[in-house]
Amino acid sequence: MSTYTEDVGNKLNDLLEKTFDAEKGFKKAADHVDNKALKSYFEQKAQERYDFGHEIKTEIKALGQEADKSGSLTGTAHRAWMDIKALFSDDDEESMLEEAIRGEKAAVEEYNEIIKETTLPISTKSILESQKNKIESGLNRLKTLEDLS
Numbered sequence: 001m002s003t004y005t006e007d008v009g010n011k012l013n014d015l016l017e018k019t020f021d022a023e024k025g026f027k028k029a030a031d032h033v034d035n036k037a038l039k040s041y042f043e044q045k046a047q048e049r050y051d052f053g054h055e056i057k058t059e060i061k062a063l064g065q066e067a068d069k070s071g072s073l074t075g076t077a078h079r080a081w082m083d084i085k086a087l088f089s090d091d092d093e094e095s096m097l098e099e100a101i102r103g104e105k106a107a108v109e110e111y112n113e114i115i116k117e118t119t120l121p122i123s124t125k126s127i128l129e130s131q132k133n134k135i136e137s138g139l140n141r142l143k144t145l146e147d148l149s
């Protein structure tokens with residue numbers, strides 16, 4: 001039977017894995033677009049996810065748990081899908097935007113699931129709420145960029 005800190009650590013490790021996936025995905029998206037504003041946005045989001053990952057890793061270690069250091073198979077498959085979409089799409093930028101919006105919406109849902117865990121340490125909840133708010137803000141900006149393309 002797992003302990004409370006192991007359960008929280010596992011959830012945070014799952015989120016950490018997805019954060020690494022998002023960082024790699026944003027880097028890949030930046031490589032597939034020419035629009036300077038969009039490229040800059042994707043690069044900024046990759047850096048933000050890198051920073052999120054380090055915050056989450058620190059929190060996992062504070063709980064006395066081991067932090068996973070790799071992305072997921074799902075994330076690798078998603079990036080491969082982005083490559084295929086870019087290869088066959090007439091509008092790389094629009095398809096990258098659509099994928100980014102879809103991914104960000106999924107990230108917000110993931111954060112909401114973990115945040116509603118009533119037994120989260122206050123420090124963990126605070127970090128996750130801050131990160132989720134940044135993702136939501138970025139999602140709004142992404143939708144604006146989509147309207148401009």
